[in-house]
Amino acid sequence: MSQSIEQVAVQARQAANQLQNVTSSQKSVVLQRIRQKLQEHKEEIFAANAQDLKLAQAEVDKGNLSASLFKRLDIKGPNEEKFNTLLQGVTDVDNLPDPIGQVSRATELDQGLDLYRVSAPVGVILVIFEARPEVVVNISCLAIKSSNAAILKGGKEAFHTLTALTKVMQEALHSVRKEIPFPTNAIQLVATREQISGLLQQDRYIDLVIPRGSNSLVRHIQNNTRIPVLGHADGICSVFLDDTADPNKAPGLVVDAKTNYPAACNSAETLLVHRKLLVPGGVLERTIQNLFDNGVSLRCDAASLDFIRQNPTLNQAGTYREGEQFAASTPEDYDTEFLDLCMAVRVVDSLEDAIDHINTHSSKHTDCIVTETAAHAEKFMNMVDAAGVFWNASTRFADGFRYGFGTEVGVSTNKTHARGPVGLEGLTIYKYRLYGHGHKAGDFGVGAGKKQYSHHPIPLETVQGKFVK
Amino acid sequence: MSQSIEQVAVQARQAANQLQNVTSSQKSVVLQRIRQKLQEHKEEIFAANAQDLKLAQAEVDKGNLSASLFKRLDIKGPNEEKFNTLLQGVTDVDNLPDPIGQVSRATELDQGLDLYRVSAPVGVILVIFEARPEVVVNISCLAIKSSNAAILKGGKEAFHTLTALTKVMQEALHSVRKEIPFPTNAIQLVATREQISGLLQQDRYIDLVIPRGSNSLVRHIQNNTRIPVLGHADGICSVFLDDTADPNKAPGLVVDAKTNYPAACNSAETLLVHRKLLVPGGVLERTIQNLFDNGVSLRCDAASLDFIRQNPTLNQAGTYREGEQFAASTPEDYDTEFLDLCMAVRVVDSLEDAIDHINTHSSKHTDCIVTETAAHAEKFMNMVDAAGVFWNASTRFADGFRYGFGTEVGVSTNKTHARGPVGLEGLTIYKYRLYGHGHKAGDFGVGAGKKQYSHHPIPLETVQGKFVK
Secondary structure, rough: OOOHHHHHHHHHHHHHHHOOOOOOOHHHHHHHHHHHHHOHHHHHHHHHHHHHHHHHHHHHHHHOHHHHHHHHOOOHHHHHHHHHHHHHHHHHHHOOOOOOOOEEEEEEEEEEEEEEEEEEOEEEEEEEEEEOHHHHHHHHHHHHHOOOOOOEEEOOOHHHHHHHHHHHHHHHHOOOOOOOOHHHHHHHEEEOOOHHHHHHHOOOOOOOEEEEOOOOHHHHHOOOOOOOOOOOOOOOOOEEOOOOOOOHHHHHHHHHHHHHHOOOOOOEEEEEEEEEHOOOOHHHHHHHHHHHHOOOOEEEEEHHHOOOOOOOOOOOOOOOOOOOOEEEOOOOHHHHOOOOEEEEEEHHHHHHHHHHHHHHOOOOEEEEEEEOOHHOOOOOOHHOOEEEEEEEEEEHOOOOOOOOOOOEEEEEOOOOOOOEOOOOOHHHEEEEEEEEEEEHHHEOOOOOOEOOOOOOEOHHHHHOOOOOO | OHHHHHHHHHHHHHHHHHOOOOHHHHHHHHHHHHHHHHHHHHHHHHHHHHHHHHHHHHHHHOOOOOOHHHHHHHHOOOOHHHHHHHHHHHHHHHOOOOOOOOEEEEEEEEEEEEEEEEEEOOOOEEEEOOOOOOOOHHHHHHHHOOEEEEEOOOOOOHHHHHHEEEEHHHHHHHHOOOOOOOOOHHEEOOOOOHHHHHHHOOOOOOOOOEEEEEHHHHEEEEEOOOOOEEOOOOOOOEEEEEEOOOOHHHHHHHHHHHHHHOOOOOOOEEEEEEEHOOOOOHHHHHHHHHHHEEEEEOEEEEEHHHOOOOOOOOOOOOOEEOOOOOEEOHHHHHHHHOOOOOEEEEEOOOOOHHHHHHHHHHOOOOEEEEEEHHHHHHHHHOOOOOOEEEEEEEHHHHHOOOOOOOOOOOOOOOOOOEEEEOOHHHHHHEEEEEEEEEEEEHHHHOOOOOHHHHHOOOOHHHOOOOOOO
C-alpha cells in the first residue's frame, strides 16, 4: 500500500515536471476536450451518480446522512441544470487569463544581465474535499489551467461519481496525446483515508495540500503533515457595532452576515456591541429584533442579556422569549463556529476592546465594523489581524467569486502565501529567470576594475507577455 | 520554563498586534534611535564582544572552533569598520520603501463597495541564526521596517554580544515611548536551544520561522514545528554545459560559480556536460583546466573520468593528477553540497537528461545552463523546478543584494509564499479591506430585483499610497 501511494506521488511529480513546459493553447485544448468528453459520457456519469444516490438514500433512511448532504451528492439536478453548470464551469476556467508566465518584477542588473520574476506552477497539489462530486472537475480544471498536477480525494459517499468523472477526464487527457504533449497523470484520484495518510507523508513530492471540508478534517491534516496546508479550519467572523453605527445600515447588514447562508465560513458568529448602544429604541434594539424576526437566537453576555430583558420590544412574552430567542452565553460561545442561526453577543467598552476581542477569539477570517466614524474604521481595519477587514459591509462578501477572481480555490486563514479567498494565483509561485552573457559575480564589487550593479527597473508593460507560453 | 517561553510568544503577539497600526514615520524614528543608541553604547558592545572573543579564542586553541567562525564573531573589525557597516545597515533599512500598505489589487464590486488588497505584516517571526552577531541588528531592523514582532536566537558563541546589542536596541524602543506608541516587545532575544524547542510549539502565536544557518539546523527546525518555515536546507546548484556552450563564456562562468565563495549556498556543486563536448581542445577541456588551475578537484562519472584520463592537457603527471585533481565519483556526490573547492561532474546525453538530473538531484535553489541555443535555454528555464533558472550567468548572482532588493531576509527553496532570495516582501502578507455603505450579499444574485457585481478594476496608480500610514 505505502509503495503504491508513493507511486501516485512520484507520478504526480513527473507530471508536474512535464507541465512546467505546457503552453496556454495546449491547456485550452485539454480543457475543451474535458468538457466535450464529459458531455459525451454524461449518461455513464449519471448512472454512477445514481449508484451513489441509491446507497446514500439508504443511509438517509437509517438516519446516518443528512438531507442536505444527499442533495449535494446529486450531479444532475432538475433538467440537468447542475450538470450543465459543471460544464459551463470548465469553459469559465478555460476563459480565465493564464496565471503562469506573468512577470511581477524585472530588473537590469548589468548590461546584458536581465532578471525577471515570473509566475510558475507550485507543482503537485493534493486536494481533499467532501461530498460535492462536481468539485473534482472544478479543481482538476484549475490545476490544469495553472499547470499543476493534482491528486484528488473526495468524500466516500460520492465514490462512484468521482470515479466516473475522473475516468472521463483522464480519457480526455489520453485523447489529446496524439496532438500535444500533455501528461495523463496530471489528474489522479485516490479513494481511501489510508491513502491520504500515506500522501501526507510525501513532502518530497507534494508541494501543497488544500483541504476543503469540515473543521475537523482541516485540523487533522494540519496536524499530520509537513507539507504546507492552504485552508481554514474555523470561520469565526465577528461584526462590531460601534457607537456611531448607522441604524439604517446595521440591522440589515448583521442579518445578512448571519442568515444569508449560516453554514458558510464567512457567516458572522459573534456580534460585538459598543456599550453606548445600550439604549432603548436605537440601532441595537432594531438589530436584535431583526435577528429574532429572521429566526436567529442569541447567546448574550450579562450586559446584553440585561438590555434585552429590560427592553419591552425585545422581551415580549409570546413573541420573543428568554430561553428561546435569547439566553445567557458561556465563555465557549465566543470561540464557537455555530454554522447555524445562532449568534454570540458581547458588549464592549471601546473600539480597542472590540479589536482585542477579535484578535483573541476570531479565526482571522473576516471581521466587520459598522460605524460612521472613519477614523475608527481605519483603526479597526489596520489592527484586526484577519484576511478580510470590512467597513459597513457584510462578512458574506468574503468569497472569490464576489471578489471578482472568477473562481475560488479555497479560503485561507494562513499568514503566508495566500490569504482570504484564493483564486488561481494561490496555485502559483514564481521563479527568477536570469538572462546573461557569461556574467561572473566576481567581476562586481568594490575596488579597481570592479563593476557596479545598475539595478535599472525594466518597465513591466514592456515585458508582460514575454513568458506566457 | 515552558510557561516563560509561552510568555515570550504571547508578548510578541501583543507587540505584533500593536505594530499593525504604526506609521512609516514612527518606524523611521525607531530605526534612527536604534542607530543613535548603538553609536552611544559602542564601548559596552565592544566590551561584551571582547568577552565572547576571549572565550572563543580558548575554543580555537583547543581546536573546537574554526578560525573563520572566530573571525565572524568580531563585531568591531579594523578601525571599527565592521561596526560602522552595521550602523550604516540600520540607515539603509530605514531608507527602504515601506513594505506595508502597498496595494496589489483594487476592484469596485458595486457602487460604493470597494475592495483593496493591501500588504500587511506577517505578525510574529522567529529568526534563528548562527554566530554572526550583527545579524541580530539587521533582522531587528527588517522586522521593525515591516511592522513585525521578532523573537531572535543567535549562536551561543555570540551570547554576550547579542545580549548587549539587544539591550541597546530595547533601550532605544523604550526611549521613544514618550513620543510615539511603539511596543518594546517588538524585539526579544532568547538564549537557549531549549527555549527554541518551546517556541517551535507556539504555532498559536508565531507566524513564521526563519532559520539561517547550517543544513542540519534548518532540517531540525523543519522537522519539529507546525509553523511555516522560510529557508533552505541545501544549496545544491548545478551548471549544465550544453552542446553549444560558448568557449568564451563557460570556463570563467563555471569557475566563478564554484570558486567565488565556495561556502555559499549559491555556489555550484555539480557540473553537467553534454556528451557532444567530450572532444579534446574544446570548451570542456578549457573549463576543466580552469577549474584545476583554481584549485578545484572533480568527482567524475565514468565518461568524464575517461575524457580526462585520455586528455594530455588534463592528465599531465606533475600538474594534474588522478586522485588529486580528479577522481571517480560516488552516487552520493550528486546529492552533496560540498561547500568546498570540489565539484561533481556528470556527462548527459541531452538537454532533457540534464533537466531530469537537476529535477532529481538539485535542491531547487539555482541552476544554470550555458548554451548559445536560445530554444534550449528557454526549455531549461521552463522545466527546471528551481527558485533561480539562469542562462549564461553564474549561480552566484542568486542573492538579494545582487537582485537589487536592498536587503536579504534569507534564501528560500519553498514552493509557497516566497522563493529564492527574499527581501522585505517575504515578511509581508496582505489583507483584503472592503469599504461599503451597509452592503448586503443577499441583494446580489440571479432573479428579479437582484443586483449584479460590477467588478470594475480600480487603477492601482490612483490608490497607491492610500494605505501607507
